[in-house]
């Protein structure tokens with residue numbers, strides 16, 4: 001039976017119109033793997049600095065490599081030098097990434113100060129030179145991640161529209177657009193009206209929205225209302241791979257099952273910790289895992305107590321004992337849908 005295709009990114013065909021966004025510091029192999037387990041069809045890895053991963057000895061590190069059995073998976077690169085970006089793209093495809101995504105969106109001061117990421121939106125020629133170089137260097141689908149301008153000034157808005165139009169002309173297969181300006185960073189509400197306007201102006205282009213995707217049903221409604229081709233799930237998927245299961249159910253017209261109970265949360269948290277601990281020193285793994293604990297604890301009816309115990313745990317054993325103590329299950333009411 002032929003599968004239904006809901007989203008096409010060049011030759012990549014996805015059966016649902018949403019996937020895991022790149023989230024620096026989060027979307028490592030464990031997070032991508034959990035997303036996939038709960039129904040995410042495609043994920044983009046943490047952003048990588050092109051000039052680093054263009055060096056074979058850096059790219060050889062496990063954290064820059066695609067994981068086992070995780071295709072399709074995308075690599076996102078950051079940089080402003082066309083030749084370096086092309087070299088990085090080629091190297092990433094050679095180690096197994098299926099899609100290359102160019103970051104012209106990051107608002108972090110240390111990135112913007114160097115003229116990379118979101119700062120590139122001030123310079124359409126620079127963006128297009130990079131996109132052309134990356135496009136010409138690989139056969140796989142190429143995407144670009146944008147914001148809706150550096151700010152709302154007329155000049156910044158002109159630059160944004162010019163970049164969108166010329167990116168399509170140079171053969172970029174999809175644009176993921178975050179509905180905030182670089183200056184807004186993460187403040188306020190994402191502006192999906194502009195995203196809808198982009199799709200109306202360029203109906204043949206693949207336009208994927210980003211911003212405030214936290215509620216599964218509201219996000220599918222937004223997709224239908226705006227006429228976009230798809231959307232990405234970003235912060236809404238942190239410690240919450242179940243969002244992909246819910247999105248799939250809604251998209252396919254099925255009932256959303258109850259949220260995870262404490263036993264399922266316990267099992268995922270322990271497995272997540274175990275995967276994070278593989279390849280990291282214990283204290284590093286515990287520090288890194290804390291931000292996921294904060295996310296998982298949102299579903300617990302005694303969230304504050306859970307955090308008090310788990311955030312002060314210093315060793316892996318203490319974290320595991322804390323999870324065992326708070327997620328034993330029997331005494332707590334169902335946590336279904338409580339997030």
Ligand SMILES: Cc1cc2nc3c(=O)[nH]c(=O)nc-3n(C[C@H](O)[C@H](O)[C@H](O)COP(=O)(O)O)c2cc1C
Nearest residue numbers: 021022023024047145178210211212213234235236
């Ligand atoms: C901690 C954090 C890290 C992020 N890292 C990246 C990144 O590496 N690459 C990228 O394209 N976007 C990155 N983003 C932006 C998200 O992919 C997404 O566009 C943004 O969070 C808006 O979506 P949301 O409101 O649904 O979270 C990051 C966002 C956050 C909060």
